[in-house]
């Protein structure tokens with residue numbers, strides 16, 4: 001029997017944070033035995049904001065290396081770079097034709113980004129979620145492991161799949177998001193109201209996968225908490241709640257249990273334990289990452305082979321789509 005398909009991409013638009021790891025990357029390896037998995041780098045998405053070409057090339061490789069370092073096995077999963085499979089852009093055009101402008105203008109990510117800067121309000125920023133739907137639908141994905149911030153984009157992908165199927169007959173699998181309960185949204189260390197993001201101008205707001213132990217401990221010490229002074233897992237203490245979620249995500253325990261363990265500790269003691277724990281958890285991955293990056297040829301072989309495999313799967317979907325809409329074959 002054919003296995004179900006799990007699919008996810010990560011943008012190379014900055015260095016990866018523990019938010020990317022906890023919300024997405026960390027989920028990937030566990031899916032490899034039960035599903036046909038495809039993971040990759042969304043470089044087409046990343047040019048919706050200006051990128052330096054040399055940095056983009058470098059970070060694209062880094063994202064593949066981090067996926068492997070976190071346990072994605074290229075023998076089991078397809079690892080690829082989006083721009084190396086032209087089908088994504090082709091399917092996007094067809095999906096654009098069934099996407100309503102109103103739907104796109106309601107996307108919170110677009111609203112946030114467009115409010116922040118008027119300067120670079122380009123058309124790709126607006127149609128970004130259509131490209132994301134094309135990524136997912138091209139491979140008939142059943143499951144999409146992502147963080148909570150991508151839920152609305154997933155809803156659009158489901159919507160477009162259903163609309164196309166309804167208009168032209170059954171073509172696409174309708175995908176489902178896989179979002180961790182407490183780990184779906186890791187918040188900024190400086191403001192627990194906003195998500196931890198690699199594009200945050202304040203470097204103390206996030207922990208990078210590449211940060212060394214001293215940096216991690218320093219950033220955790222500076223994280224905002226509150227003046228209550230008591231370690232509890234409560235909505236009323238959102239800063240502390242976020243730190244407990246991070247701790248729980250790394251140790252795979254319930255955050256309430258962690259709060260219990262530290263019930264008699266001070267914030268400073270808890271923060272130091274958290275910093276140590278994050279650094280210790282990341283160290284083996286950082287070592288694997290360095291080894292992978294040191295062997296650039298092997299890395300290149302992996303993502304090029306991945307693109308070929310992805311192409312041969314996606315091609316079937318695209319020709320079906322082209323036939324259904326009435327393009328000559």
Ligand code: TYM
Pocket residue numbers: 007008009010011012019020021022023024025042045131132135136144145146147148149150153183184185186187195196197
């Ligand atoms: P991106 O590159 O912003 O983030 C990559 C993944 O990390 C998750 N994530 C988080 N999870 C929890 N807490 C956080 N603070 C946090 N920050 C980021 C994201 O949810 C994501 O899973 N549009 C996507 C990339 C994409 C994609 C796709 C994903 C393009 N096409 C198709 C899945 C399927 C994005 O910008 O992710």
